[in-house]
Amino acid sequence: MSQLTINTMCLLKDEESFMEGNHHLNETWLTKREDSCWSCKSDMRCVVREIYNGLKALQNHRDWKPIPTYMDLHSAPLSWNCNFDKDLAKWSLLMMGSDGEERKSSILQLGNILKRQGVSNDVLEKVQTESMDGETAHSTHKSSRRLDAERQVREDPVVRDYLHKIYFFDYLVFPFSRAPLDAKYQTDFWKIPENR
Known part of the structure; x- marks a missing residue:
């Protein structure tokens, strides 16, 4: 999804160059991808612990601003971007799922947003057609490694705990359903009851 977003932004920023270059929204612009998952391989406990520690370091040292790593940028909570926590009403939110029907619905919504802007x-048709027409070269939503990672997320309480710590605020800022979260996080557990 990040590559599709980058390509769409490039098209919208400079339509003429994008079209003259005969670019496609599913192109992969990065020629070299680093193995950025530390040395965790398929150990999701290791991955989420490293993500948590990296993001915690960024959060705790805003005064000297360490340079975010590739993984920090890809795994940071959505609410860390664009002052969403303050100006959410100014944005049109687009929920994008990996399922084909969810994707199609989201792409049609994107078309409506772009049309209003x-x-x-021609650009609308290109975005809608090419967003539904295939995937980027490093797409992961159908890979066996992703399926194994999703299984670990569902079944491993340590992995789930880290993910809740990292992304819970996104569930407060955005209108996401809390149904997939563990029971504690489906409530407003941090609030003090008024009767006290």
Whole structure:
């Protein structure tokens, strides 16, 4: 999804160059991808612990601003971007799922958003067609490694605990359903009851 977003932004920023270069929204612009998962391999406990520690270091040292790593940028909570926590009402949110029907619905919504912003019909058609037409070269939503990672997320309480710590605030800022979260996080557990 990140590559599709980057390509769409490039198209919208400089339509003429994008079209003249005969670029496609599913192109992979990065020629070299580093093995960025530390040395965790398929150990999700290791991955989420490293993500948590890296993001915690960024959060705790805003005064000297360490340079975020590739993994920090890809795993940071959505609510850390664009002052979402303050200006959410100014944004049109687009929920994008990996399922084909969810993706199609989201792409149609994106088309409506772009149309309201005055984007040309040619660009609208390109975005809608190419977003549904295949995937980037490093797409993971159908890979066996992703399926194994998702299994670990469902079944391992340590992995789930880290993920809740990392992303819970996103569930407060955005209108996400809390149903997939563990029971404690489906409630407003941090609030003090008014009767006290």
